[in-house]
Amino acid sequence: xxPPGGADAASVTDDLRAFLASATGRDELLRxxxxxxxxxxxxxxxxxxxxxxxxxxxxxxxVDVAGEDLNLDSLATLGTLAAFVAERARPQDGP
Amino acid sequence: xxxxxPVKCVVWDIDNTLLTGIYxxxxxxxxxxxxxxxAVLAELGERGILHALASRNPPEAAAYTARVTGWxxxxxxxxxxxxxxxLTRIAATLGIAVDALxxxxxxxxxxxxxxxxxxxxxxxxxxxAAEAAGWPEFSPPVITPEARRRGEMYAERQRRQAAExxxxxxxxxxxxxxxxxxxxxxxTAADVPRLAELAARTRQFNSAAGRPGAxxxxxxxxxxxxxxxxxxxxxxxxxxxxxxxxxxxxxxxxDAGTWAVPLVMMSCRAMGRGxxxxxxxxxxxxxxxxxxxxLLIPCVASSRNVPLRLALAAAGFRVPEPAGPDDGGVGxxxxxxxxxxxxxxxxxxGRVSAPGEPGGDAA
Numbered sequence: 445x446x447p448p449g450g451a452d453a454a455s456v457t458d459d460l461r462a463f464l465a466s467a468t469g470r471d472e473l474l475r476x477x478x479x480x481x482x483x484x485x486x487x488x489x490x491x492x493x494x495x496x497x498x499x500x501x502x503x504x505x506x507v508d509v510a511g512e513d514l515n516l517d518s519l520a521t522l523g524t525l526a527a528f529v530a531e532r533a534r535p536q537d538g539p
Numbered sequence: 540x541x542x543x544x545p546v547k548c549v550v551w552d553i554d555n556t557l558l559t560g561i562y563x564x565x566x567x568x569x570x571x572x573x574x575x576x577x578a579v580l581a582e583l584g585e586r587g588i589l590h591a592l593a594s595r596n597p598p599e600a601a602a603y604t605a606r607v608t609g610w611x612x613x614x615x616x617x618x619x620x621x622x623x624x625x626l627t628r629i630a631a632t633l634g635i636a637v638d639a640l641x642x643x644x645x646x647x648x649x650x651x652x653x654x655x656x657x658x659x660x661x662x663x664x665x666x667x668a669a670e671a672a673g674w675p676e677f678s679p680p681v682i683t684p685e686a687r688r689r690g691e692m693y694a695e696r697q698r699r700q701a702a703e704x705x706x707x708x709x710x711x712x713x714x715x716x717x718x719x720x721x722x723x724x725x726x727t728a729a730d731v732p733r734l735a736e737l738a739a740r741t742r743q744f745n746s747a748a749g750r751p752g753a754x755x756x757x758x759x760x761x762x763x764x765x766x767x768x769x770x771x772x773x774x775x776x777x778x779x780x781x782x783x784x785x786x787x788x789x790x791x792x793x794d795a796g797t798w799a800v801p802l803v804m805m806s807c808r809a810m811g812r813g814x815x816x817x818x819x820x821x822x823x824x825x826x827x828x829x830x831x832x833x834l835l836i837p838c839v840a841s842s843r844n845v846p847l848r849l850a851l852a853a854a855g856f857r858v859p860e861p862a863g864p865d866d867g868g869v870g871x872x873x874x875x876x877x878x879x880x881x882x883x884x885x886x887x888x889g890r891v892s893a894p895g896e897p898g899g900d901a902a
Contacts, residue, residue: 469707483853488709491744492811494849510845514874516852 451505451533457526463500467493478523489519505533545740546661546676547635548589548613549668550626551576552644553596553604556665562600572607575669576643580610582672586679587686589613589633589693593625593642613693622649623656633693634807636742636843641676643668679739681732681757685784692808695781702780714813714890717778721817723893724900726771726788731760733785734773737804743846744787744805744815749839750873755802768793772894774818776809783809787818791826798826799835803847810846813888819854820885821893827880828895836876851876854885 457478464487465473473487482489489497498509507529509518518528554561557577560570580590592601592615601615614632616625622644630637638659644650645665654662661676671677679686699717706713726734738745738755747753763769774787787805791798800822805815826834836856840848856876893899 468710469704470709488711489849490710490811490813490853491815491846491849493710494853495846498845498849508842510848511842514840514848515857516848517857519849519852 451530453523453526453530456505456530456533457522459504460497460501460522460526460529463497464493467496476522478521478526480522482519482521482525487522494519501529505529507532507534544639544742545679546588546641547639547740548591548629548633549583549641549643550591550593550629551580552622552646552649553592553594553600555645556643557592557604557608562596562603569603572604573665576665577608577610579668579672580608583677584610584690585687586677586682587689588677589690591615591629591633592617593622593629595619611690611694613690621652621656623653626653626657626660634696634810639742641668641671679736681736683733683736685733686736688784692781692783696808699778699780710811711813711888714778717780719778719812719890720776721812721814721891722775723772723818723821723891724775725894726760726764726773728761728764730771730773730785730788731757731764734760734771734788737785737788737806738802741804741806742843743807744803744810744850745844746803746836746838746847747801748844749841750837753802763790772818774805774814776812776814778812787814789818789822791822793829793831796831797833797835798829798831799837801837803836807846813890815847815850816853817887817891817893819850819856820887821891821896823854823878823880824884824887825893825895827882827884832880834878834880837873838876839873854878 461474461476465471476487480486501507501509509528510516513528518525551557557573558570559573562569584590590610590612592604592612594600594617596617598617601612601617605612614629616628622642626640626642627637630640637657641661641663642653643663643665650662650664653660663671703713706716735755735757742748747755760771763771770791770793772789773785776783776786786809789800790802791800803818805818823834836851838847856878858874858876887893887896
């Protein structure tokens with residue numbers, strides 16, 4: 445599901461994987477299944493990496509996850525976060 | 540003025556500011572240090588305020604300025620980009636909010652550029668800076684040993700970050716290899732000044748920040764220590780790179796089945812070192828051991844405290860009925876995070892000692 449101006453969830457998923465791998469220095473995160481819990485032991489998202497991830501999402505996709513999602517439920521899994529971002533993404537360049 | 544709260548770091552220009560002339564135009568004899576501003580560096584440094592440099596000079600000018608002022612700067616940005624960009628990078632390097640910076644430059648154009656791009660920064664001319672030591676923004680209510688050591692701790696932090704970048708394993712493995720020790724303990728009267736200082740200075744990890752009527756003074760903490768149904772806990776952090784002293788704390792309101800936490804706070808210096816997660820996990824275990832069924836943490840959600848909100852979400856806290864402009868929206872209204880205390884309870888890593896836990900004090 446991709447409304448006008450939205451982004452493709454699969455490509456957002458790849459972008460998020462690449463960011464997590466580079467922020468943590470752990471290449472195995474490049475192959476993370478979409479159903480993986482982000483706060484669980486596999487990724488171990490904490491307040492530092494989480495803040496960096498949300499800042500990167502805001503910069504790249506123009507989506508303020510923390511501003512729209514009080515409980516941060518969108519951060520449940522890689523897949524839920526990618527869907528949340530893809531649905532709200534707007535182009536960052538051009539008119 | 541749109542900023543609020545105390546200044547944590549002053550970013551200084553070099554030419555005609557900290558130096559009495561222009562570094563590159565002085566040939567073999569670079570200008571000396573401005574004596575008045577050198578005294579300001581020392582006076583603010585004593586209060587735990589950091590200093591950094593932002594200059595269009597080559598990096599040698601920063602090294603020269605450090606030598607002639609006798610000051611070790613926590614960060615230096617040398618280059619031709621906008622000063623607002625330099626300030627943003629300095630805040631990121633030091634792990635503090637851009638709004639906690641002040642900026643001193645003799646050039647009105649530079650001051651205007653920073654003032655426009657970063658409205659939360661306190662922008663000063665060198666003349667203003669000479670008097671600023673008396674301003675409330677530069678006068679933390681208490682000055683603790685932790686505050687006086689702050690410059691050194693940032694140097695330790697830079698060594699720790701360099702080691703972590705080259706380490707290769709997970710953060711958990713790095714924390715273990717660095718000998719990280721988190722110690723949670725019941726607060727005593729001697730802890731009150733540092734507790735009040737943390738309450739005044741922390742923003743990214745402070746559940747009471749922005750809450751109407753929150754007066755987290757030394758008197759408030761002293762009153763809590765004497766109250767029968769209250770607990771105040773401190774969190775200390777050290778590892779092989781250095782001793783950070785007290786980096787956090789919390790206040791607990793024990794009330795039968797439901798415990799409330801009116802304050803949980805942590806210095807952003809301890810970010811990424813497993814401290815806030817340990818504190819929240821201990822709170823959950825501590826309340827559950829005492830027979831409580833729910834733990835409540837009131838917190839005004841904002842864009843400022845996203846790091847705390849992430850830690851709360853990771854520890855299983857939620858706001859049951861979010862109020863906001865639209866469903867799930869964050870309106871800056873007071874919210875109450877809740878967590879059910881039925882098993883399974885979170886584990887506490889072996890590097891954490893805490894009341895009621897193996898190796899910790901009695902609860």
